[in-house]
Amino acid sequence: MEKIRIGIFGFGKTGKIIANEFLHDNLFTLEWVVRKGYEDHRKYASRLLGHECDAGEIFSIGDIDDNFFDTRPIDALIDFSGLTGLYLYEKAASAGIPIISAISQYEKEELDLLQSFAESAPVLYSPNITLGINVLLVAAQILQKIAPHADIEIVEEHFKGKKEVSGTAKKIAKALNLNVKEHLHSIRVGGIVGRHEIIFGMPNQTIRLLHESISRAAFGQGAIFAAKFLLGQPPGLYTMETVIADMFRKNIPVY
Numbered sequence: 001m002e003k004i005r006i007g008i009f010g011f012g013k014t015g016k017i018i019a020n021e022f023l024h025d026n027l028f029t030l031e032w033v034v035r036k037g038y039e040d041h042r043k044y045a046s047r048l049l050g051h052e053c054d055a056g057e058i059f060s061i062g063d064i065d066d067n068f069f070d071t072r073p074i075d076a077l078i079d080f081s082g083l084t085g086l087y088l089y090e091k092a093a094s095a096g097i098p099i100i101s102a103i104s105q106y107e108k109e110e111l112d113l114l115q116s117f118a119e120s121a122p123v124l125y126s127p128n129i130t131l132g133i134n135v136l137l138v139a140a141q142i143l144q145k146i147a148p149h150a151d152i153e154i155v156e157e158h159f160k161g162k163k164e165v166s167g168t169a170k171k172i173a174k175a176l177n178l179n180v181k182e183h184l185h186s187i188r189v190g191g192i193v194g195r196h197e198i199i200f201g202m203p204n205q206t207i208r209l210l211h212e213s214i215s216r217a218a219f220g221q222g223a224i225f226a227a228k229f230l231l232g233q234p235p236g237l238y239t240m241e242t243v244i245a246d247m248f249r250k251n252i253p254v255y
């Protein structure tokens, strides 16, 4: 059976782990990786990650020209780069290539552009692509309906170097109609990969919904799940929580 060809934007803390997860999954073949600079240019991500094969040739954003996606065809594009990565793959979207954007902090301009990609390609956008956090998101909205008068606070914890507020936490706050400035608390310590807790406070009891990303491989497994789902879908904008909620309704196990 033909393998699913993957191209990844971003080869940083998370992109490297994502590449490794796809390299370990025989359903996929890693065609290329694009990074900002020219470090390890035209080497193979597979070799840098310790694999005995040549896969995932490394390109720089400077290599992205009008022919890049024609000469290096893929079946799905995975973006773990940064705010501006999506400006480089408009041609891929126009060609109908499925896109998984995992960028956690988009401004309105980028969100509008991503929405426009969804007119010609299936696009899944997820600021946190772990299966667990998206189950938490659905569960929190259900719990809020059950206990509409509960006090709710969100605590997000990440590694010391993460400058921005968690995009995941902002998405949870928006889903629960909470004011980010008042009800979202950020902690930056050590090497925490990602921890999100939603605390529901009631007079005589507290309910805590907690998700911890123990390894960045969780994001890789989420990206693999998303890629398998997206292939064959019609153009449109998809989210992990809607996919998971739909599978729940159809009694299809997610994990």
Ligand SMILES: NC(=O)C1=CN([C@@H]2O[C@H](COP(=O)(O)OP(=O)(O)OC[C@H]3O[C@@H](n4cnc5c(N)ncnc54)[C@H](O)[C@@H]3O)[C@@H](O)[C@H]2O)C=CC1
Residues within 6 Å of the ligand: 009, 010, 011, 012, 013, 014, 015, 034, 035, 036, 037, 061, 080, 081, 082, 083, 084, 085, 086, 088, 101, 102, 103, 104, 105, 126, 127, 128, 129, 130, 219
């Ligand atoms: N949706 C999710 O589940 C997750 C999302 N993220 C998000 O993924 C992004 C990357 O996270 P990290 O790997 O920790 O950051 P990082 O800073 O370690 O790596 C970013 C990588 O992207 C590259 N890059 C930057 N701009 C680019 C562009 N325009 N085109 C191509 N490559 C570009 C850089 O060279 C670097 O290789 C962040 O937005 C982060 O919030 C991270 C983890 C999980």
Ligand SMILES: O=C(O)C1=N[C@H](C(=O)O)C[C@H](O)C1
Residues within 6 Å of the ligand: 014, 104, 127, 128, 162, 165, 166, 167, 168, 169, 193, 194, 195
């Ligand atoms: O920067 C990260 O690492 C992560 N960013 C995302 C966020 O901002 O929500 C998701 C995850 O928590 C890890």
